Amino acid sequence: MSRIVLVLLGLVAAAALVALPAFxxxxxxxxxxxxxxxxxxxxxxxxxxxxxxxxxxxxxxxxxxxxxxxxxxxxxxxxxxxxxxxxxxxxxxxxxxxxxxxxxxxxxxxxxxxxxxxxxxxxxxxxxxxxxxxxxxxxxxxxxxxxxxxxxxxxxxxxxxxxxxxxxxxxxxxxxxxxxxxxxxxxxxxxxxxxxxxxxxxxxxxxxxxxxxxxxxxxxxxxxxxxxxxxxxxxxxxxxxxxxxxxxxxxVIGGAGVFLGPVIGAALTTSFAYFGSSLSHFWPFYLGVVFVVTVLFAPEGIGGAILARWRRVRDGAGPLIGLGDLAGLAGAVLAMAGLVLLIELTGTICSEAYRAEIASLKGVWPPVRIFAISFAPLTPWPWLVGLVALIGGSRLALGAGRPILPRLFAGRPGPRADQTRPGESA
Amino acid sequence: MDTIVVALLNGLIYGLLLFMISSGLTLIFGMMGILNFAHASFYMLGAYLAFAATRIFGFWGGIVFGTLGVALIGLLCERTLLRHVRRHGHVQELLLTFGLSFAFEELVKVFFGPYAVSYPVPESLRFAAFSIGAVQYPFFRVLIGATAIAMFAAIFCLLRFTRIGLVVRAAVLNPDMVRALGYNVSAIFSGMFAVGAGLAGLAGAMGGAYYTTNPNMATELGVIVFVVVVVGGLGSLSGALIASLVIGVLVNAVVYVDTTFGDLLAKVGIVSAETARTLLNVPIANTAGVLPFLLMLLVLMIRPQGIAGDERV
Amino acid sequence: MNANTLKLEGVAKTFGVVRVLEAIDLDIRQGERHALIGPNGAGKSTLFNLISGAFAPTSGLIALNGTSIGGLVPHALNRAGLGRSFQITHVFDRLTVRENILLAVMGRFGKRWSLMRIGPVWAQIAEETDRLIAGANLAAQAGKRAADLAYSEQRAVEICMTVGTGASVILLDEPTAGMSREETRHIIEFIRRMTEGRTLVMVEHDMDVVFTLADRVSVLVNGRILVTGTPAEIRSDPRVREAYLGDGEH
Structure with a gap:
């Protein structure tokens, strides 16, 4: 049954890839x-x-x-x-x-x-x-x-x-x-x-x-x-x-332990770089943060998480997506949005172009436009909103002492736990 | 003759700067088994923090701020992030520090832009310490070397003659035993991590002022530091010292060789004068950037464990 | 046929200024089960490491079937006919039991660089692998990852691998360390069965194991061989008693 699904998925993907230049x-x-x-x-x-x-x-x-x-x-x-x-x-x-x-x-x-x-x-x-x-x-x-x-x-x-x-x-x-x-x-x-x-x-x-x-x-x-x-x-x-x-x-983001993991990772980060670079100068920083979060909470990467989830559903051990997972994902998105707001604000007001603008406006700090929304950098509100979203979102994603994000990605136990053995570094 | 002495002195001081960074890396590795990819990032952060603080606290205040700030950042990284992945093994720690080095570089760009910042040695410190022939040797360069030596002496005395040093050395050899004796090994590790980071921060605060302060400085120096610890033998302070000095002197001395590879090979008769002028028109002085790596390959061939490394490869 | 499969002549090892072993002479006969015992610090582990190639001897000769093996690298040692187990279990954690043993057998049949499983030799390899798995009573576990096995089962996998390389001389480093009485009895029987017709050298602390399994025993004290003999001879030797009693053990 599952094999048939896989073959069908593969055929659909192949057809889509072959037909791509047509549309x-x-x-x-x-x-x-x-x-x-x-x-x-x-x-x-x-x-x-x-x-x-x-x-x-x-x-x-x-x-x-x-x-x-x-x-x-x-x-x-x-x-x-x-x-x-x-x-x-x-x-x-x-x-x-x-x-x-x-x-x-x-x-x-x-x-x-x-x-x-x-x-x-x-x-x-x-x-x-x-x-x-x-x-x-x-x-x-x-x-x-x-x-x-x-x-x-x-x-x-x-x-x-x-x-x-x-x-x-x-x-x-x-x-x-x-x-x-x-x-x-x-x-x-x-x-x-x-x-x-x-x-x-x-x-x-x-x-x-x-x-x-x-x-x-x-x-x-x-x-x-x-x-x-x-x-x-x-x-x-x-x-x-x-x-x-x-x-x-x-x-690592895609998952080194899964054969198609690197393909998944390459697709995601390349797309992110492609679209992100036109939106923000700081996209590599966000990518770095995503990488660090992956290493910390999902050592098996996205591919590993998909595989673990698929096995769980196949074994009838749990639903495809539960309520806790949705909350965790929402938290992660919120935290990322908060981080993006804070970094874009900081990056913009630290830039030379912005300094020049202040000088030309004789000391008045012009509003900072992020994704077509204007923020006044000298008021505490944008900073406060960013901080609350970042901290609240992380807490929601990680759960107060009861991490949701790790469980979301939990498949097998620590993948390379066995490599702590002595002499590994020698 | 004078230029040779200057080149050697320059090399020696560059080597001492390298040692300030590689000693922290090698100490942390020896104790915790962590190869800290972000260690050179601490050097960069030291330079940038000092640069930012100079406007408020002045030059010396900036250097102190850079050192302490980076020590604090190191402490936070160890306690909040590294500790978290320890159970997944050394390779996961390596990946984490690699991600941190990537993120730190981009973060610096957020605050200070992608180009070099102007973080100069203050006018009051720009005088000659002494002169060699016609060359005035700058005082600040001597100061960097002296700082490195003083720091090495301090660490050596701390490890060799104090009670804390004894516990640290014991914790390196057998952390479980030291834990069983009632010492807080985890606090010792965090402390040493912070000290190592602080040393790199100090090196950055001083080196950044003398050389350049830009977002690439971590990557550029980090690679050389890796070469130093591979050549010296990871975990060995004396190995790191020897390798740092050798590489520092080598890189600085070769700059003064005034011929090209093409000329050299053409003289021996391997290639034609035509090839020498076109394809192989590479001055030997240009190999300064390549020499450390060639030295590393040579060491790997004849003594894979490094100068002072453990025999068990 | 050379009666002495493994021969040590004047083997010595110093670490820095410490002389751990001095002038060890040892003849291990074809097909015998030979145990190395001795009080803590006598140099058993060092001797084991010298034979298995972890260190090179400072002086002296170690010969396997008449050729010197002192200082050979591990894979060359193995191809010369020497297999070893480890005191701390060395199985491939994330490979299945079958894959663990297959790796040992593949190498013996010279399939170290194979990209396909085609040809009659692979049928032989599969057959030999199955025979070893069945011999270790692991047939039901063959598809499980080695990391998920019980400790004593992992030891059995390890011994299967050591035997599976086709080595004529097998070195076992404390094969029963950390096992219960019941497991120990089981593993002794297993070792006896699997090493039938091969030469066995083992370091072991458990005297019951030594006296049930070994044909001959060498007692190592202070870096020298005190005496070599049958279990009965060793049991009644006054010097052995003194060495052990003086050390406060047994």
Whole structure:
């Protein structure tokens, strides 16, 4: 029964994705492209984080290397090279794999927090190189190339790029799902659970980890390749810390323990960035807050919460949504609204533009407009309303000593509680 | 000759500044097993708090405010947030501090905008401490180094010669035993976390004035600090000191090398003069930003546990 | 055939200035069950860690079937034919019992990098896995996550894994630690059954376990082997009594 529902859902989703260019505008297609690229990147990252338990905080390096490699290949095609355009993402994947093999060998010498620090440092190394080496990375301006048609296939329209990205996203999904279920995938999860045990079962853990790292880098590089095809350009900005940070945010918010979690996270944060950036300068801060709240109260992420909820309903252990859940959600929304009000007020009155306005009005503080509502910043009311909403909303969401939000997301007990064992950090 | 001495001095003082931050990171890791991603954010917050307070309390007041303010922020982070995820394990703690570092950077932008703020060393402190040949060596730079040394001496004496220090050292080795002896280990941990954060705040309040104060300063410095603790061996103060100084000196000395990679390789005959002028026209001085990472990779290859790290990798 | 499967010659280990083990000579014969006992601080754990490759010996030779294994990394040790269990249970918490044991058996059949379960060898692997699960009376639990098992069941999974790698020499680190009398009786029987035809070396505190399970016993005191002999010989040896009574244990 549940299997039929899943298959039906999958078919509906597939039909919607295939039909999107027919009724979606250019902006929708661009957003869908961005989401799919972010999803592939997050899936690659999660191979390392969710499956092998290795927290990389420098994955932008492999993404960026994939983008640059693909741009160079596009250039070669443009100048008469024979490489088929639809297979371009494989160039990104290959570059990511080779670079990941070297970087992974170093990073997986150590595990736990050392691994995390080494990945950060390697990413920074690449970023510093990209900044200095203008000949290869094109400096501030970056480098550009163009998509070339291949045989009967035309790649000039956004729709065609959309279909190419969709096909590659599905290929990556299937390949990673297969890998996860393969015997090798079992070894990888064994390393996540207890590396020492795996080694005493005769597996060369360092070699396995290096290969998984390289595979993860390859998928990230493939995502970079898709970006190159879509944007027809690459610049050193790709190597900055933001790229590495966003893939962590996407994966953790979506849920690292669920196969489609990173896809959910990528869809949500990419949409949030897309719409949020036109509404407020401070959208990354809100995203950061959402991330921290997720880590604190829903370690399994949104995907984990959905899965737990689905299991509960299937087992008849509870309704899909109860009254307490609604109250918790309402509280969370209220708290977020309060936070947004406070931050927008503060951000606006601290901005240079506002200071200049005060000066031009000879010391009078003009009203602050937030989402078409005017607030007088010198009266206590907007601040008070914001504070009350933030505190009241949090209390409602967390419950006074009886947290609603955690219960809302409660599925399994603490996901990585087992990793507190001694020697984990060594 | 003079420039070499200046470069070495600059490196030494930059290294001492690095040590002010990496010592806190390594102490906290040694005690609580937490790798604090937000530690460099404390450095940034120190600079910004001091900058904001300078207008009200003056320069020195700003530095005190920055240090104490960041210590308080650190204390709050430990008691309200980190404590909450401890039961989920170290990786969840790592994620939390990572999220905090992200949020702190964006929060600073809310208050102070996305660009660097003007937080200069006051005119009254801009004089030469001494001169080396024709170069006047600035007093404030010497002051940063002296502060770091004084701070190190204070921590060393605190840990080595006082009763509190004894309890702290014991709590690092065996927290359960110390708890059983009736000490409030959780309070000790919070206190040490606040001290580590405060040290980073002090470093930021002084370093921010001398170098720059901008929202990227946490990320930029944080990476180098990670390199320092990987090279030095996480959890080891002496390792952190050695690695900080080595990296500080290395980064500052290479700036004075006046040749490009292309020239170097062309002289040996590996590449043509043409390639040397175009693709490989990268001055060696430009590698200053890359050298710490190369050093880290080298250490990982030959001594994965770091200079003073534990043998059990 | 070399009668001495595992051979230690003049093995010593110092930590800093502390000499924990000095000049250990030990011959462990093919197919025997050998127990290492001794008062606290005698160096049992250090010796166990040296044999299982956690540390390299400061000096001396450790040989398995005639080749030196001193200082080998864990996976190489395992492929040389040495399996070990851990004092603190080391199972894969979030994998099922079947997956736990499958990981051990897969490695033995050389399927360490396999992406598909195709070919006759996978039938063999499945069969061997099922045999081990049945042997441990875990058939009903095979689909459960290892973390959800009772403690004694987890120990059984751990021993199944150690045996499942096909190791000819099996090291058990306090296999009955933390178990009730009833569970201990059960696990001894289980160990006896599972290690049939293999060489077994174990460190154990529980003298009942040692005297029921072991063919020979070595007594370690102050970093030296005091005496090696059959349980009966050890029981009647006055030096052993003195070592233990002097230490205030048993």
């Amino acid at each position: 979606g505008g250019l902006a929708t297609l661009n957003l869908a492209n961005k989401i799919m690229i972010a999803a592939v990147f997050a899936l690659g990252f999660n191979l390392l984080w969710g499956q092998a338990g290795l927290p990389s905080f420098g994955h932008a390096a492999y993404y960026g290397v994939g983008t640059f490699a693909t741009i160079y290949m596009m250039d070669a095609i443009d100048r008469g090279g024979a490489f088929p355009t639809p297979l371009l993402p494989l160039v990104g994947a290959g570059a990511g794999f080779l670079f990941g093999l070297v970087a992974g060998w170093f990073a997986t010498v150590r595990s736990g927090v050392y691994f995390a620090m080494i990945t950060v440092a390697i990413a920074e190394l690449v970023s510093a190189l990209a900044q200095k080496w203008e000949g290869l990375f094109g400096g501030e301006a970056g480098i550009r190339s163009i998509r070339t048609n291949w045989g009967p296939l035309d790649f000039q329209s956004t729709g065609s790029v959309y279909y190419l990205t969709l096909v590659w996203t599905l290929i990556v999904l299937l390949a990673l799902y297969g890998l996860q279920r393969s015997p090798f995938g079992l070894v990888v999860r064994g390393i996540r659970e207890r590396e020492l045990r795996i080694r005493f079962l005769g597996y060369d853990a360092h070699r396995v980890k290096t290969v998984v790292f390289a595979l993860s880098a390859a998928v990230s590089g493939l995502a970079g390749g898709l970006l190159a095809i879509s944007d027809e350009s690459a610049s050193m900005v790709l190597f900055g810390g933001a790229g590495s940070a966003f893939v962590v945010l996407n994966t």
